[in-house]
Amino acid sequence: MNKMKNPLLNAIFIGLTAYLSHYGVDFAMDPPGAGGADAPPPRGIFGKGMQDALGRTISEGGKPAIVIVDTDNWAVDIAAPGKITGMERVIKYAAKNNLPILDIQIGDGGNDDVLWRTLGVLMKAARASDGYVAYLKDGVYPASPTRVFKDAAPGESGIGGWKSVDFRAELEAMDVDTFFVMGYADSCCVLETTKTLLDYGYAVQVERPGLNISRPYARVYQSNQEYQRLKEKCPDKFTEIKSEGC
Secondary structure, three states, X not given: OOOOOOHHHHHHHHHHHHHHXXXXXXXXXXXXXXXXXXXXXXXXXXXXXXXXXXXXXXXXXXOEEXXXXXXXXXXXXXXXXXXXXXXXXXXXXXXXXXXXXXXXXXOOOOHHHHHOHXXXXXXXXXXXXXXXEEEEOOOOOOOOOEEEXXXXXOOOOOHHHOOOOOHHHHHXXXXXXXXXXXXXXXXXXXXXXXXXXXXXXXXXXXXOOOOEEOOOOOOHHHHHHHHHHHHHHXXXXXXXXXXXXX
């Protein structure tokens, strides 16, 4: 589906599709029965599955960290409230246990987006951890400490395209073995960040659909295929957590 040329109509459409995606309604043109509009509405206590997985990882002697991707986008602010609450739940749990929290803003949200409710709520929760650090495209984001990058490779939608930050070296210094990734968008930046972390040799867990927000115009069926390939390629490293039922 082509994007609308009128900015106002496009903004309304993005907000509407992001909100309706919470209830299983998707405007993408997926094959019948493959997901999207034909998928049953997701029901669950978003974030509980990831919180429980975090607890198990800690109790088993693992060294987990949280990765928040691209919440500096106003479409996230209008997205399903249950998903935002779920992300906040996980972040607060991580902060309570003083886990590393990586706030990665690799989108093109714009400086004004720091005023949106979602970003403020999640950032406040994340900054309660001594392990909080933000990775940004510019230096105006009101967070500390920060690492700034400006030169992601063309076409890259994840940390793999960075050049000004030796991200792999920074991760190694954190002494982490498992990353729990969530944010926007499920089919793009979250997926690519997950792939890069797996390539680096880390274990990665995501909660879908609960804590991954779908991008407007995205093809849910294709996203599901991508994550399925990750499970087949990295069965011992990649885990897809299902949102627990109410």
